[in-house]
Amino acid sequence: MADTKVLHEYIEKLKAENAAWITDFKDARGEVTAIVPRESIADVCRFLKTTCEFNLLADVCGADRGAEEDPRFEVNYHLFSTVHHNRLRLKVLLSDDDPHVETVVPVWKTADWHERETYDLFGVIFDGHPDLRRILLPSDFDGHALRKDYPLRGYEPYSLT
């Protein structure tokens, strides 16, 4: 089991900077996940990049917990530092009727395509994104394919079955 003491220090640092930035955090299997309110995700990311040297955004991905869950969607940010080689995960929880979250493209440019992918497959809307359109599915696709309630064969008049 990896030692997560140093990761807890970053959590404490975030809490010391602004107590509202972190609602909760988990420590499981040597990985630390901080749950961040959606309003402050860009601020948290900017702080972690500038002050804590998390200079690499490894991944942004979405998750659908199921249509009956509330909050339904997760957006996960996997951060890595090429300086001190630590990994940190940030998680934003979103409800079904208002899946908006602030973009982190101004912080890491690589978030551009990651956020487009998350929008494409889950329908999470990143406010302030410079070019939020589909990236993997065809541009005229109907629906968001990785949502749990999306039918496997697609919507009937649409799919070429």
Next chain:
Amino acid sequence: MGLENTLFESLPDVITVRLDAVVNWARKSSLWPATFGLACCAIEMMNSVSARNDLSRFGAETFRASPRQADVMIVSGRVSRKMAPALRRIYDQMPEPKWVISMGACATSGGVFDNYAIVQGVDKIVPVDVYIPGCPPRPEMLIHAIMMLQEKVMNESVRDRRDTYETESRQSIVPGTLPVTVGTTLEETSKTASTRPYTVASRHEKRRSS
């Protein structure tokens, strides 16, 4: 090889044949496939022109990178929904006469990929002449398909194919060929009027997901 001398001595200077026979013989002996490898079937397609299988024995070894120089489109592999307009466009760019071989289970029927992302059979987009089963088919099966296509070519007539736009053309409504649209950022695609001739506004565009 000396054969020319023998023929020259034994045949008269002028012979008469049916035009179809000569034209079809020339066409079938130099089928130029368009390279359209989409998935693992493409590996077998490459193998069929290798030294071991040697498709060039049947006059079809010249795989062209440009559809404008090709006669046969070998659709080898699964066709994704996003690839479908591109595939149709490449088919439209091929000059007449042209034929299509659907290679493998995925190109023929979608195969195991019965989902929203894969076109359930390339014959929804382009007219197919020969289907090859298998997952993937062996190179011998592809060679057999090309030989079957050669038989089909021999039975055609030059009168059958005209270089006019008919039901197969891009100007007609092609079921399942989906439009390439621009500017779909969070806006209704149905509002975006497309001017591309091969795109067809269909019912699904008027619906958006909840």
